Amino acid sequence: MFTIGTLSKSTGVNIETIRYYERVGILPKPPRAASGRRMYDEDTVRRLAFIRHARDLGFGLTDVRALLALQDNPEVPCAEASHIAGDQLAAVEARIGRLEALRAELMRMVGACANGRAADCRVIGALAHPAETGAAGQSAQSELSIISKGS
Amino acid sequence: MFTIGTLSKSTGVNIETIRYYERVGILPKPPRAASGRRMYDEDTVRRLAFIRHARDLGFGLTDVRALLALQDNPEVPCAEASHIAGDQLAAVEARIGRLEALRAELMRMVGACANGRAADCRVIGALAHPAETGAAGQSAQSELSIISKGS
DNA sequence: GGTTGATCCTGTAGTCGCTACAGGATGTAG
DNA sequence: CTACATCCTGTAGCGACTACAGGATCAACC
Helix, strand or coil: CECHHHHHHHHCCCHHHHHHHHHCCCCCCCCECCCCCECECHHHHHHHHHHHHHHHCCCCHHHHHHHHHHHHCCCCECHHHHHHHHHHHHHHHHHHHHHHHHHHHHHHHHHHCCCCEHHHCHHHHHHHCCCCCCCHHHHHHHHHHHHHHCC | CECHHHHHHHHCCCHHHHHHHHHCCCCCCCCECCCCCECECHHHHHHHHHHHHHHHCCCCHHHHHHHHHHHHCCCCECHHHHHHHHHHHHHHHHHHHHHHHHHHHHHHHHHHCCCCEHHHCHHHHHHHCCCCCCCHHHHHHHHHHHHHHCC
C-alpha cells in the first residue's frame, strides 16, 4: 500500500489527475490511512495504466469507462470493445486525412511567402481568399471537434 | 447592413460564436440599430471568413489575433505571418506522425480481436499491456495537448 | 390593429479533461 | 524541534465554444 505520490510516479499520471479520475468515478475510492491519505495497491496501478494508455490512444473518458466495464465483466462478448476501437480507428484515420489536407495548404502558404510586406503576404492572402482545392477549408472544423470529443 | 443571422448564414459561423468573438475582442463591436440589434457590413463578412479559415487550419485564437493584426497593418514585414504559419505546419506534421502511430496500434488491436469473450479480448489486452513498439504510448498525450493548444 | 412566429438581445452556466491554486493538516529526516 | 515534503479539500481557471433562460423586437398575414 502506497500513497498518491507513489502512484503518480509509477504511472506518470499527475496527482491532480488521479484525484480528478476518482471524483468523476473512473477510479474507485481508495481506502484511507488514519490521517486521511489515500492508500493504493498494485491493482490500481494496473487500472490507471490501462486508463492512461487508452487516453493516449485518443479514447475519451466515456469510452474508457466502457472499456473498463468490459474488463471488469470478462463474460461479456468483446465485440463491443472491438467496435469502440474500430470507431476510434475510423476517427483517427479521418483526422489524418484532414491534417494532410491542412499540411498541403500550409506548405503552399509558407512556400509562397517571399518575406515582403504584410500587404503582399501570401500567408495572409491565402487566409483571406481560401483556395478552392480539396477539402481543407470545408470541414477541418469537424476535424477539430472530433478531436475534442474523443471517439 | 444586415443582422447577425445573415452574417451567420453567409459565413457558416454560429451566431453564438460570432457574439463570443465580439466578447473576446477578435471581432470589433458593430454599430447597433435603434432596437439594439447588431448591424454588419461586407467587411465583417470578410474578416469573419478570414477567422474561420484560420481556425479551420488549426490556428488558435491567439494566432488568429496576430494574423489579423498583420492584415490590419500592411507595412509590417510578413516574416511574422510566415513564422506563425511555419509553426503551425510543424505542429500539424507532428500531429500526423503521432496519429499514424496511433493508427498502427489501433489496427493491430482491432485486427487481432477474434470476437471472443472480453476475458480474451485483444483490444482490452492491448490496453492493459501496451506494446513496447514505437512511440505510440509515450507521448500521444502531448499530441492531444498540442491540438487543444493550437499552434 | 392584432396575433403569430422568427429573430434578436443579455447574461449565465455548461462542456471536456484536466491543471493550478489557497489554506490547512500530516509525515519524515536531521 | 524544526524544516520541508507530501498530503488533504474545495474552488476556479483554461480554450473555444455551446446552450439555455427570459425577455424585446420585427415582419407578415388577417
